[in-house]
Amino acid sequence: MEETSRTTSRKRSRNNLAGALVIFVVWCGLVFGGFYIAKNYIDQTILKVQQTNALNIQAIENRLNDIQNGLQNLEDFVGVTGESISSRDSIQEEMMQKIAEFDRQIQELKNSLNILKEAPR
């Protein structure tokens, strides 16, 4: 009787251990499954954000490229305008010299005409 009771108690204990083991395995499976689902959800969400951001950044890059091209054109334009202005400045400086020379020539002509007035007739 005592032997039977001991055997029964040992069997129950063994069953409890097996049950706990099964429960643990199931629990682990559920944890892993949950983790997997959550990770997959988070990864998908981040991927979606990344793709959206990439597309947006691509669009902004395109616009920035347009602006860069515009700036390059503007730089060229400024260069051409600068050359025009600098060329005009150079012409103006040359003109100032020519005006001074012209003034001298006018004075010489005036002197020459005054001399001519005194010419013998």
Next chain:
Amino acid sequence: MNVLGRLLLFTLAPLLGLAVTVYGFTAEPEELFFPTATVNATVASIGSQLDNIYENMGLMADEAALLEEESKAQKSVLEELAAAVSSQKVLSDNIYEERILAMLGPPVKTHQSKRVEIKIFQLDELGYRGHIAKVKLHDPSALKVVLGQDTPGKKETTLDAVKRTGAIFGVNGGGFFSEPRNGESYAVHMGNVIINGKLIAPFNPYPENLFFAGINNKGKFLGGIFYEEEHLMNLHPWQGVSFVPVLIKGGVARPIDAEWVETKHPRTIIGEYANGDLIFIVVDGRQSDWSAGVTLERLLEKLVELGVKEGYNLDGGGSSTFVYKGEILNRPSDGKARPVVTNFIIMP
């Protein structure tokens, strides 16, 4: 039941934690999106401003190009005007030259070089004859005053001075007198003589009507009566001599002292035309069959008639000599060239 409840609790606990985590995460991804709206607005604003700048820059470039074109056009007009003025000046100068030449007649001899242009004319008036040289100095160093034998106190004929120096032309210079010094005759120039910008003797203002006539360091005629050395030297005289009287100053005929009005003599004149050309005149005299000479009054009238603006009487009488290319062209009243203290010479 208790066992089953615990089992469910243990089983669902991690799932519950994960569910809460996932639920919490669903709100955060919105914040992970790149803020395109703001950036787009900023980029669009920059683009719009850039367009404005580009447009304004275009206007500015157009304006600059227009101004450049206008400047070029103005420069071109100015060049045309300068060319026209230059050509008018040449025309005016030529007309003046033609007028002078018309009064002088055709030149009998002409010398042209980079340094000087000399035209020789014959003067053949009622009662007197002579020669005129019209000199256009391109290089002031071509005209020189030389002392007799290049030595103070010595004399030399104009012909000898011309030959000695290799000059092409020469006339006698200023007045002089001789005095004994150390038992020898020493020729003293009257007034002031300047050679290469330096007085060859201390400044001498006496007598007061003595003039100085010559050229300055630019080759322009310089003449006048100077009472102070500073007044003369401030005009940068380069070559010149002294004598009396001044005939024409600044185009105005000067009154001539009575002692020179009626007397006819050989004369030597230095003068200047209004255009800066120099004129040297030598009139022969004291030769009834050739030329009786001329009074200064008559000569003054002739100078005015020729259009001379500055006229100064140099040493005359037997000193008057006119040499060109190694030959005395006039007839000196002594029958031969007289040695003098100073001569004007012109290098070829």
